[in-house]
Amino acid sequence: MRRVPVAAVDELPQGTMKMVQVDGVDILIVALDDRFYAMQGICSHEYFELDKGFLTGDSITCALHLSRFDLETGEALDPPAELPLARYRVDVEDGLLVVELPDGPIPVNE
Ligand code: FES
Helix, strand or coil, X not given: CEEEEXXXXXXXXXXXXXXXXXXXXXXXXXEECCEXXXXXXXXXXXXXXXXXXXXXXXXXXXXXXXXXXXXXXXXXXXXXXXXXXXXXXXXXECCEEEEEECCCCXXXXX
């Protein structure tokens, strides 16, 4: 595993999200209720950036076909999406958000 700093904590006020790129892969960071989440940044249904979606309670809603995904598990809560979003561990270290990723290709469900 490798640990990759992707943003400063200050860049993500609570209730916001930010897309970052690692190895050319979009990763969405969400700050909500004093917690941070990291997941694949492109919807598992079709190619659409999830940072254009909406935070809806403890889920994120894709703006293209309105599937919701659980922030905690990545599970697709509504059709048409069926596959969960890949989730990645994210920690705060010295004011930075650090995502834990495998050494090889970054897993993405599509
Ligand atoms: S592209 Fe996200 S629900 Fe269809």
